[in-house]
Amino acid sequence: MIPVKIFCACGQKYAFEVEPVNGAMPVAVNCPVCNRDGTESANQVLAKILKGKTQPLPPPSVNTLLNAVESSLAPHLIEALKDAVVQELAAQRRELLAGQQAAAAELTELARRLEAVQTPMFERLRAYEERIAELEKDLASQSKENRELLKMKIGMLREKLEAERTGGRSVNFN
Ligand SMILES: [Zn+2]
Incomplete structure (x- = not known):
């Protein structure tokens, strides 16, 4: 009906x-x-x-949603909605942190492998540079969350590269 x-x-x-x-x-x-x-x-x-x-509308972004309802909702409902949004953002942040930990583990593993086989310094530097170049190539095609993760990976690799160049032996990625 x-x-x-x-x-x-x-x-x-x-x-x-x-x-x-x-x-x-x-x-x-x-x-x-x-x-x-x-x-x-x-x-x-x-x-x-x-x-x-x-023909349901595509799900609106949280900001669009908040703006749309703010004028029509009672204040306590707006607060409840904002709480829900904050929780959603916290969940996304947790995912990003998990991604960061995985990235750090991956880089630590790369460093460990290179050091375990006594790879000469210049080859290690080249391996890091190649990985950075690969990641930078990926960067353009990624979603926002993945881009942040990739930028962070690249940043960590650059630190490692710099540390190797200046003679430091090991960098703690964590
Ligand atoms: Zn009438």
Whole structure:
């Protein structure tokens, strides 16, 4: 059942619920005051509602959502919504941190492998530079979160590279 509200040309508002047939009114409706035919208006209302149901909008960003509801919601609801957003951001941050730890582990492993095989210094430097170049190539095609992660990886590699160049043996990635 779909609720339909009609604002008749005579000024009367009337509302009813209807089970549409093929997206339209199954019977004619008339204004209870002036008896004007409201079927066409009702069909327009139904078309609008049904279109909204079959073509849901893409999920809005949290900021769009907040801006949209801020004017229409009670303050305590806005606060609850902001809490939910903060929690969502905290969850994303946790994912990023997990990603950072994985990145640090990957780089530590790269450094360990290079050192374990007594790779000459210039080859180690080249390996780091190649990895940096690969990561920078990836950077353009990534989502925002992944870009941050990649930038961080590149930053860590550059630190490692610099440390090797200046003669430091080991850099703690953590
Ligand atoms: Zn009327």
